[in-house]
Amino acid sequence: MKKPALSLWLGGVLLGLIHVSAQAESWTLAQTLTAAQRYSAGLSASHNEARALESMANSARELPDPKLKFGIENLPVQGSNDRRFTREGMTMQRVGVMQRYVSSEKRERKALTLEAQAQSVTAQSTALQAALQRDAAQAWLDLALSEKALTTARRIVAETTRQQAAQTVSVSTGSAMPDSVPELQMTLSAMRDEVTLAERDVQLARAQLVQLTGESVTAIAGALPPYQRLPADEKTLQQGVALHPEVIAAAREADTAKSRSAQSAIAAIPDVEVEVYYAHRAEGYDDMAGVMFTVDLPLFQSRRQDKDHAADVSLSMQANDRLAQTAREHTA
Numbered sequence: 001m002k003k004p005a006l007s008l009w010l011g012g013v014l015l016g017l018i019h020v021s022a023q024a025e026s027w028t029l030a031q032t033l034t035a036a037q038r039y040s041a042g043l044s045a046s047h048n049e050a051r052a053l054e055s056m057a058n059s060a061r062e063l064p065d066p067k068l069k070f071g072i073e074n075l076p077v078q079g080s081n082d083r084r085f086t087r088e089g090m091t092m093q094r095v096g097v098m099q100r101y102v103s104s105e106k107r108e109r110k111a112l113t114l115e116a117q118a119q120s121v122t123a124q125s126t127a128l129q130a131a132l133q134r135d136a137a138q139a140w141l142d143l144a145l146s147e148k149a150l151t152t153a154r155r156i157v158a159e160t161t162r163q164q165a166a167q168t169v170s171v172s173t174g175s176a177m178p179d180s181v182p183e184l185q186m187t188l189s190a191m192r193d194e195v196t197l198a199e200r201d202v203q204l205a206r207a208q209l210v211q212l213t214g215e216s217v218t219a220i221a222g223a224l225p226p227y228q229r230l231p232a233d234e235k236t237l238q239q240g241v242a243l244h245p246e247v248i249a250a251a252r253e254a255d256t257a258k259s260r261s262a263q264s265a266i267a268a269i270p271d272v273e274v275e276v277y278y279a280h281r282a283e284g285y286d287d288m289a290g291v292m293f294t295v296d297l298p299l300f301q302s303r304r305q306d307k308d309h310a311a312d313v314s315l316s317m318q319a320n321d322r323l324a325q326t327a328r329e330h331t332a
Contacts, residue, residue, distance in 0.1 A: 043128060
């Protein structure tokens with residue numbers, strides 16, 4: 001019993017050492033961005049939503065499932081034939097199949113609306129990914145600069161501390177003014193405050209990286225990106241505004257609103273239900289069959305379908321205005 005217990009203990013210690021060494025590993029900017037994307041639940045949710053909408057678009061082009069209808073008709077409930085199935089000639093055991101036919105144009109426009117929604121969700125996912133990369137890169141850069149500032153502040157404090165003894169000797173020999181020692185102490189105290197502030201900045205940057213990546217990033221590795229200047233000239237950046245993820249997401253929202261407007265424009269096209277049935281009657285009476293049609297009657301289109309279409313048109317105009325506003329904000 002001692003050997004298995006010892007093996008388990010050694011295994012636990014080894015696993016802990018591996019975990020600690022993994023936590024202490026320095027992270028490059030590329031590793032941080034990859035971890036942030038993998039950890040984000042919002043990106044995963046967007047991808048799943050887009051796949052769901054694409055599947056719904058494929059099924060929207062199909063006709064609804066047929067319906068089976070069966071039952072008893074004209075069963076007497078009074079008189080001498082009360083609850084008798086074979087005494088009354090009008091009593092029938094009926095079975096039939098009903099199919100609802102939706103206009104192919106209505107089905108196609110519904111599918112196009114769902115596809116536009118899927119593209120909108122994908123564009124929003126791209127914008128979310130860009131924002132996530134921006135925040136992760138900013139946190140990584142904050143940690144790098146904070147660590148550099150902390151190292152510099154600690155070195156200055158160490159050098160100043162070493163000079164304190166020499167300054168005291170200089171005062172005792174008369175080569176320095178007596179008030180130079182208190183001034184040096186005040187300077188050293190201010191430098192130690194700078195060390196405290198730098199340590200706080202490092203902890204804040206590490207906490208931000210934990211929130212974004214789910215990992216404990218204790219140090220950074222690799223060269224810093226050229227953050228002191230823009231990646232391109234101002235004219236090139238303005239020309240690329242239309243390719244910004246947030247502008248593309250706003251454009252996809254406008255496309256979705258336009259598709260909804262086109263779908264509601266033909267909402268008044270009636271759907272048709274066709275039912276084919278067979279009715280069996282009692283012995284001595286002839287069986288029956290029939291075909292029944294049910295058609296929608298949009299008699300009050302101006303009060304219903306037209307109102308819905310007007311609302312969708314207004315929402316489409318609103319989406320276009322938001323697209324223009326988003327483009328102007330990024331251009332500015």
